[in-house]
Every structure is written in C-alpha cells, then in structure tokens.
Amino acid sequence: MKRIGLLLGTMAVLSGCQSMGPESTIDSRSIYRGDNSLLYQVKKQTSSPDQAMQMAAMAYQAGDLDQSLFQYLHALELDPKRYAALVWVGRIHRERGNAQLAELAFDDVLTSDPENLDALAEKGLLKLAGRNHEAAVKLLSKAVALDQRRQGHGDGLDPANVTGLKVDSQSPLKVYNGLGVLADLRNDFLQSEAYYRLALLIDPRSVLVQNSLGYSYYLDGQWSEAERTYQRGIDYDASYQPLWRNYGLLLARMERYEEALSAFEQIGNKAQASNDVGYICLVEGKLDVAEQFFRSAIEQSPAHYDVAWENLNRVQQLRRIRQMGTGPDSVAVVPTEQPVAQ
Incomplete structure (x- = not known):
C-alpha cells in the first residue's frame, strides 16, 4: 500500500528520536516534507485519532501547516482508515504547490475508497490547476454524481x-x-x-x-x-486577494486607472500596482499609457523593480516596430504580481 511508503517520514517522529545521523533522513517519497525541526518540537502527543484531527484542524486554522500536517499523519497512524486525515494531507500539499505528494495522498484514498467524494473533489481541483482539463472534468463530474x-x-x-x-x-x-x-x-x-x-x-x-x-x-x-x-x-x-487582483484587471481594462491602482494596492505596494496597470495597458497596445505607469513604478522603486524596467524596454521595442511598420507585436514581460484569473 502506498501509505506505508508515504508515512516513513512520520515514523521517526513517533518513535521519539532525539537526533539523526548522516544516513538517517526522511524518505524522499515521504508525504510529510514539513519543517524537520517540528519532528522534535511536538508540544503534545495525542493518544486518539479524534484528538489528532482536532489539533490538526486548530493548527491549520492558525496557519501552522507543519503542525497540522504532522497531526493529520499522526491521526492516520492511529487509525489507518481515517481517510479524511489523508485527504487533508493531500489538500495541504496541494495548497503548498506539492502536486506530486498531493496526488499520492488522494490516489491512496481512492484506492481504498473509490467513491470518496472529498478525495475525488480534491484530485479534480488538482488536475484543474495542472491544466489537465479532461481529467478534471471526469473527476469533478463523478463527485457531482455522488453528491x-x-x-x-x-x-x-x-x-x-x-x-x-x-x-x-x-x-x-x-x-x-x-x-x-x-x-x-x-x-x-x-x-x-x-x-x-x-x-x-x-x-x-x-x-x-x-x-x-x-x-x-x-x-x-x-x-x-x-x-x-x-x-x-x-x-x-x-481580505481575499484574488478578488482585488481581478477587480484591478477589470478597472484597468475599463480605463479607470486610478481606481485600478487603488485595487492593486490592496495586495501590493505602489510600485507593483503601477507596474500591473502598465502591464495591462501594454497588452492592450496602449503604449504611451503603459510607459507612464512603468516609469512611475521605477521612480517609486528604482533599485528593486527590474520587471518594470524590462516592460519599459518592451514598450520602446514595440514603438520602434510600429514606426518601422513591420513585424508582429511582442508579448510583455510577465510581472511578478501578474493579474491572474480565479
């Protein structure tokens, strides 16, 4: 069973080891992959899976994902059929961008419980994020059918x-x-x-x-x-940042630039906001307006905002191409805080 290999890293925690020699490392396929210092700093050992699940949920809400991950794995060791714990392990890894570990966790649940709605849902969302749309549709549709x-x-x-x-x-x-x-x-x-x-x-x-x-x-x-x-x-x-990001994108497309700046400033500094608005103008082909915003970003953070310089150079390149009347328009350099969808 995959779970045995995935839990190898947790076994060292539960055994109470106080030191690790040079050959004693967490297995590369371990689904833990958290802060190793946590392995020796667990404040409270739980004796029941219910307690471990409660502590894991509290740690997750507090933003302590390493502690949460450890406690969910601890719950799973205490009760190997506690599939909800393994779904949460996968969910945490998905949120952290550890797609392979997340999929291992979801697949392990579905091997034992093929109609686990939570695992189907999470794996479907993982496939959607990975742009495997065909697999995402299949998994999410099965979850809907179960619901x-x-x-x-x-x-x-x-x-x-x-x-x-x-x-x-x-x-x-x-x-x-x-x-x-x-x-x-x-x-x-x-x-x-x-x-x-x-x-x-x-x-x-x-x-x-x-x-x-x-x-x-x-x-x-x-x-x-x-x-x-x-x-x-x-x-x-x-406080939900994707809303501000997409709202800023919309306002910039509507040429309400000051409002767009204000929206982007909710999730970044003024230099980033100026660059983001300039980026949207550049994609729209509004080179003069884009240049103003890129120069504003550079003035606000001249030493640390290399992307604005790159985008400003791209404006100048596109302007020369237009003046020559030949060649296709190039694509803008993607900013660090690029407006993204959903």
Missing part, C-alpha cells in the same frame, strides 16, 4: 445537465465552482453561470464563487455585471 446520489437524485443524472442538479449545505462547493471554471474555459458562459449559481446556493457569501462568477462575466464582456459581482465579494471579505 446527487447522496441527496436521493439517483445514479443516472448527468452533471452536464446543470438545470437538473440539486444542492444543499453539505454539497461540495469547490466542485461546482470548479466545473464552472471548466465551462468558462470552453467559453460556455451560460453553463458556467449555472454552476456558479448552484455554488452560491451552497454558500451565498462565498468569495471564491463571487470571484469566479465576476471573472466569468468579465470574459463574456459583461463588465458592469463583473464589477457588481466583485464589489459584492469585497463586501463579504475584503
């Missing part, structure tokens, strides 16, 4: 028939949101909106879904609807 069965809507309901789907407070919000994102990628905006509406029935105040729906409206050219959706999401949670 519909749970609600008594039968096994044959097609997740693509969005109007026939039902949700409740226990439905996996991120699954329906993920299927909405996949529909946006196909430019099927009617279907994506239907999925987002279902997700909002699960949690009407979800900033994740408000951000996704707003970006869907943006892609569809419904900029006024996008603006209202972003503003509503910000009202719900002004």
Whole structure:
C-alpha cells in the first residue's frame, strides 16, 4: 500500500528520536516534507485519532501547516482508515504547490475508497490547476454524481445537465465552482453561470464563487455585471486577494486607472500596482499609457523593480516596430504580481 511508503517520514517522529545521523533522513517519497525541526518540537502527543484531527484542524486554522500536517499523519497512524486525515494531507500539499505528494495522498484514498467524494473533489481541483482539463472534468463530474446520489437524485443524472442538479449545505462547493471554471474555459458562459449559481446556493457569501462568477462575466464582456459581482465579494471579505487582483484587471481594462491602482494596492505596494496597470495597458497596445505607469513604478522603486524596467524596454521595442511598420507585436514581460484569473 502506498501509505506505508508515504508515512516513513512520520515514523521517526513517533518513535521519539532525539537526533539523526548522516544516513538517517526522511524518505524522499515521504508525504510529510514539513519543517524537520517540528519532528522534535511536538508540544503534545495525542493518544486518539479524534484528538489528532482536532489539533490538526486548530493548527491549520492558525496557519501552522507543519503542525497540522504532522497531526493529520499522526491521526492516520492511529487509525489507518481515517481517510479524511489523508485527504487533508493531500489538500495541504496541494495548497503548498506539492502536486506530486498531493496526488499520492488522494490516489491512496481512492484506492481504498473509490467513491470518496472529498478525495475525488480534491484530485479534480488538482488536475484543474495542472491544466489537465479532461481529467478534471471526469473527476469533478463523478463527485457531482455522488453528491446527487447522496441527496436521493439517483445514479443516472448527468452533471452536464446543470438545470437538473440539486444542492444543499453539505454539497461540495469547490466542485461546482470548479466545473464552472471548466465551462468558462470552453467559453460556455451560460453553463458556467449555472454552476456558479448552484455554488452560491451552497454558500451565498462565498468569495471564491463571487470571484469566479465576476471573472466569468468579465470574459463574456459583461463588465458592469463583473464589477457588481466583485464589489459584492469585497463586501463579504475584503481580505481575499484574488478578488482585488481581478477587480484591478477589470478597472484597468475599463480605463479607470486610478481606481485600478487603488485595487492593486490592496495586495501590493505602489510600485507593483503601477507596474500591473502598465502591464495591462501594454497588452492592450496602449503604449504611451503603459510607459507612464512603468516609469512611475521605477521612480517609486528604482533599485528593486527590474520587471518594470524590462516592460519599459518592451514598450520602446514595440514603438520602434510600429514606426518601422513591420513585424508582429511582442508579448510583455510577465510581472511578478501578474493579474491572474480565479
């Protein structure tokens, strides 16, 4: 079983070792991969899987992912069939960008429990993030089918028939949101909106879904609807950075540059905000406006903002190409704080 190999790194923790020799290292396939100092600094050994799960959840909420990861693995050792713990291990690794470790965890759950809805959902989101859209659709659709069965809507309901789907407070919000994102990628905006509406029935105040729906409206050219959706999401949670990023992108595209700067400044410094607005103007072909923002970024941080210099050089190159009247336009250098979707 994969879990045996994955837990090798945890065994050293639980054995109470106080030192490690040069040949005693965590296995390269260990699913732990946390801060090794934590291995000797666990404040409290738990004696039951329920206690370990509670401590793991508390550590996760506090932002201590190493402690959370350790406690979830500890819960799994105490109860090897505690699949929820292994799903959380995978989720933490997914959030940290450790895609291979995350997939190992989800696959191990699905090997023992092929219809584990949480593992299907998380692996589907992992495939979506990795741009494996075909696999993402398959996994998320299976998760929807299981959710519909749970609600008594039968096994044959097609997740693509969005109007026939039902949700409740226990439905996996991120699954329906993920299927909405996949529909946006196909430019099927009617279907994506239907999925987002279902997700909002699960949690009407979800900033994740408000951000996704707003970006869907943006892609569809419904900029006024996008603006209202972003503003509503910000009202719900002004600390959610992707909302500010996409809101700034929208405002810059609407040529409301001062408001766009203000939006980007919510998630970065003034130099970064100026560069981001300039980047959008550059992509739009508005070279004079882009140059103003890049120069502003350089003036605010001349020693540390190399990307603005690179983008300013690209403006000058494109201007020369236009003057010569030959050659295609080049692509801008992607800024460190590039506006990104969803």
